[in-house]
Amino acid sequence: MTATAAPQLHSSNTRTSTRRPATRSSSRIHGSPWGLAARITIAVVVSAIVMFPLYWMLVVAFSPRGEVFEPGIRLWPSEFTFENFAKVFGQFPVADWFVNSVSIGLVATALTVVLNLLAGYAFARLRFPGRTALFMLALATMMVPVQVIMVAQFRLVADLDLVGTYWSVILPAAAAAFGIFLARQFFIAIPDELIEAARIDGAGPVRVFLQIVLPLSKPLIAVLILLTLMGSWNDFAWPLIALKDPDLFTLPIGLLYLKGQTTPDYNAIMALALISVLPMVVLFLAFQRYFVQGFARTGIR
Amino acid sequence: MGYAFLGPNLLLMTVFLFAPIVWAMQLSLQETIGFGDPEWVGLDNYVRLLTDPVFWQSFGNTIIYTILTVPLQMAGGLGLAVLLNSVLPARGVFRTMIVLPMVISGVASAMIAVIIFYQSNGIINKVLVEIGLDPVEWQSAGAPAMASVVITAIWLRLGFNMIIYLAGLQGVSPELYEAARLDGASRWQQFRAITVPLVGPSTFFLLIMNIIASFQVFDLIFVMTGGGPGYSTSVLGTYAYRNAFQIREQGYGAAIGVVLLVVTLLLTYIQWRTSRTRDLVG
Numbered sequence: 280m281t282a283t284a285a286p287q288l289h290s291s292n293t294r295t296s297t298r299r300p301a302t303r304s305s306s307r308i309h310g311s312p313w314g315l316a317a318r319i320t321i322a323v324v325v326s327a328i329v330m331f332p333l334y335w336m337l338v339v340a341f342s343p344r345g346e347v348f349e350p351g352i353r354l355w356p357s358e359f360t361f362e363n364f365a366k367v368f369g370q371f372p373v374a375d376w377f378v379n380s381v382s383i384g385l386v387a388t389a390l391t392v393v394l395n396l397l398a399g400y401a402f403a404r405l406r407f408p409g410r411t412a413l414f415m416l417a418l419a420t421m422m423v424p425v426q427v428i429m430v431a432q433f434r435l436v437a438d439l440d441l442v443g444t445y446w447s448v449i450l451p452a453a454a455a456a457f458g459i460f461l462a463r464q465f466f467i468a469i470p471d472e473l474i475e476a477a478r479i480d481g482a483g484p485v486r487v488f489l490q491i492v493l494p495l496s497k498p499l500i501a502v503l504i505l506l507t508l509m510g511s512w513n514d515f516a517w518p519l520i521a522l523k524d525p526d527l528f529t530l531p532i533g534l535l536y537l538k539g540q541t542t543p544d545y546n547a548i549m550a551l552a553l554i555s556v557l558p559m560v561v562l563f564l565a566f567q568r569y570f571v572q573g574f575a576r577t578g579i580r
Numbered sequence: 581m582g583y584a585f586l587g588p589n590l591l592l593m594t595v596f597l598f599a600p601i602v603w604a605m606q607l608s609l610q611e612t613i614g615f616g617d618p619e620w621v622g623l624d625n626y627v628r629l630l631t632d633p634v635f636w637q638s639f640g641n642t643i644i645y646t647i648l649t650v651p652l653q654m655a656g657g658l659g660l661a662v663l664l665n666s667v668l669p670a671r672g673v674f675r676t677m678i679v680l681p682m683v684i685s686g687v688a689s690a691m692i693a694v695i696i697f698y699q700s701n702g703i704i705n706k707v708l709v710e711i712g713l714d715p716v717e718w719q720s721a722g723a724p725a726m727a728s729v730v731i732t733a734i735w736l737r738l739g740f741n742m743i744i745y746l747a748g749l750q751g752v753s754p755e756l757y758e759a760a761r762l763d764g765a766s767r768w769q770q771f772r773a774i775t776v777p778l779v780g781p782s783t784f785f786l787l788i789m790n791i792i793a794s795f796q797v798f799d800l801i802f803v804m805t806g807g808g809p810g811y812s813t814s815v816l817g818t819y820a821y822r823n824a825f826q827i828r829e830q831g832y833g834a835a836i837g838v839v840l841l842v843v844t845l846l847l848t849y850i851q852w853r854t855s856r857t858r859d860l861v862g
């Protein structure tokens with residue numbers, strides 16, 4: 280799905296390009312010191328509200344059990360404790376869940392990115408009958424939600440004898456189409472001359488793709504890897520249906536499992552929530568530019 | 581050669597996307613309870629939909645959820661984009677904080693929201709009592725439960741709306757504001773007459789993408805309320821799941837899925853007709 284308004288993946292990114300108007304004339308437009316103070320205040324208040332849930336997750340994860348639900352407003356733990364982490368690791372196969380999430384995430388990402396690069400290149404640069412029709416078909420299914428296909432897919436996975444394996448989650452994830460569009464848009468923008476020159480030198484499509492196109496595509500590959508990994512790491516509805524054995528759970532399914540206990544321990548749940556969100560937060564802070572480009576370009580979230 | 585590049589992806593899409601869609605349509609014309617042999621029942625499932633009050637309630641809730649979340653996300657996103665596009669110290673840090681919830685899973689967000697909105701002594705109710713108000717029945721009353729879901733959804737999606745609007749604002753020339761200012765236009769008049777029309781394409785894109793997303797909402801509601809209390813937060817996504825995998829009437833669940841498919845395809849088509857995407861095809 281593309282936005283008329285979305286930035287070009289390969290040219291500017293929002294962070295650097297937005298500096299331009301700011302330095303030139305915005306200072307004159309928004310000149311008054313009161314205006315600046317008001318804007319800083321609004322920015323601080325909104326950011327504080329947006330950050331509060333994440334802050335609260337930290338507080339609950341490190342508070343003694345039950346403390347946040349005691350009467351009286353307390354905005355930080357009375358003592359900083361790791362008991363919730365000890366409990367969640369001790370009572371549940373959290374290490375397995377983490378390994379499951381990592382394994383599924385890495386394999387699904389590797390598979391999806393390779394397939395999307397190949398398919399995106401075919402749609403962008405190769406000529407074959409039915410190209411437009413196939414592309415339209417893929418485009419049409421891009422936004423189809425899991426609720427449409429979950430019943431049939433559940434039977435399919437059973438028929439293919441994939442129940443109780445990582446593949447029951449990995450293969451349907453790799454069929455998702457959004458990466459194809461991202462790749463196609465990127466490849467279309469590669470100058471014809473580069474590809475023509477290689478072709479005149481006698482290079483076939485495979486060599487052109489491997490030796491000319493891929494080395495130019497590092498930003499695309501970074502965006503694809505990060506978005507696919509995030510999608511897989513946070514995926515919920517389909518893994519909930521496909522993974523029935525608690526030893527096979529991914530972290531989001533494990534979180535739900537903790538909530539489903541007869542007396543859910545919310546401190547333990549927040550400890551696990553923290554474990555589950557931390558890798559994505561770290562990746563986001565390290566590669567924010569690519570995440571933002573990917574979100575803007577595909578409209579997924 | 582094209583087919584060789586496309587083949588592996590096409591194979592997976594055929595098996596795990598196209599085939600299940602067709603199969604889902606077939607299942608929606610069958611009655612399947614548990615894992616017994618399916619029985620053809622024609623349009624019975626769809627007739628049943630029309631007379632099922634919970635389906636209509638879920639449909640209505642989906643629309644209410646959409647009407648409450650989409651305009652607020654977009655207004656908030658536009659306001660923040662304008663704010664964080666202006667001269668501001670530590671602007672990048674503010675942007676990072678607003679966008680950060682986008683990488684938090686729906687399940688983790690919902691869990692945090694459950695704790696924050698906890699009815700007996702959750703932090704929000706404690707603050708409300710402290711300032712002299714009554715605690716809100718976030719879990720046991722329908723409207724507050726819907727409100728809690730809506731607030732959480734806006735929190736999750738605000739960053740996305742801001743990103744799209746920030747990108748849209750890059751195309752607006754600063755000279756326009758300068759000219760308007762020389763003509764004596766106030767800040768608000770500038771916003772109404774320049775900013776809003778010129779980010780029109782972003783607005784339309786966001787409108788469609790947000791509506792699609794809100795019609796498909798599942799994780800947040802499933803974890804926060806499970807569709808309850810009663811069916812007061814039940815939406816199409818959770819009701820389809822409930823029928824297919826909790827009540828185990830898979831044919832009926834598939835029929836609800838087909839309704840979602842039709843809505844999705846319709847919205848995707850509108851988006852596609854009106855965006856530059858169509859120029860990129862072929």
